[in-house]
Amino acid sequence: MSNLTHRSTGPAEFKQALMVEVGSTVWQHAAQAPWDPALLRQVEAVLARHVGPIAAVLVRRSAPGCLDLTTLCERLAEQVTNPGSASQGSAPGDAGLGMIPDSLVTASASVLTRSLGPVAAVVARRAARTAPDRAAFFGTLEAVVADPAQRHAMRAQLDELR
Numbered sequence: 001m002s003n004l005t006h007r008s009t010g011p012a013e014f015k016q017a018l019m020v021e022v023g024s025t026v027w028q029h030a031a032q033a034p035w036d037p038a039l040l041r042q043v044e045a046v047l048a049r050h051v052g053p054i055a056a057v058l059v060r061r062s063a064p065g066c067l068d069l070t071t072l073c074e075r076l077a078e079q080v081t082n083p084g085s086a087s088q089g090s091a092p093g094d095a096g097l098g099m100i101p102d103s104l105v106t107a108s109a110s111v112l113t114r115s116l117g118p119v120a121a122v123v124a125r126r127a128a129r130t131a132p133d134r135a136a137f138f139g140t141l142e143a144v145v146a147d148p149a150q151r152h153a154m155r156a157q158l159d160e161l162r
Helices: 011-022 037-065 069-079 100-129 135-141 146-161
Strands: none
Touching: 037 069, 037 100, 069 100, 100 135, 100 146
16 A cells, blocks of 8 residues: 555655655766656656646656755655645645636636646646736746746737736
C-alpha cells in the first residue's frame, strides 16, 4: 500500500511521503545536467494525487532550481498548502476568487489553455485567489509560461480582455 494513500496532513508529512514513494536516495547531479525525465514523471505522478493536474507545472518550474531530490521535494511541499484536499483535479480552496471577476478568470484560462492545456483553468483560479489586482493576476499567469515568445503573445491577448 502506498505511503501516500492515507493523505498527508501538512507539507512536512507530504515531503516525507514523497521521499518514501519516489525513493529516499538523494539524487544529486551537476547544476548543468538535466533531471532524469523518468524520475520527474514519478515525482509528478505522486504530486498529482494531491494537487491534480497542476503537478506537471509545479514539477517543471521547481526542478531546474534544485540540485537533489530532497530539495525538490522540499520545494514542492512548500507549494502544497493542503495535500489531502485536491482530489480529482480540484484545487484546494477554490471557493472565493478574491478581487478578480469570474468572467476574467474564465477568459484568461481560455487564453492560457493555448500554452498549458487543460491545467490552465486550475492555474487561473489559483492565481485569481491571491491576486490583489488585474496586473498581478496577469503577471502570475505569465510566470507559468516558460517560452518567452509564447509568454509575450499570451500577455498581449490577456491585455485585450475586458
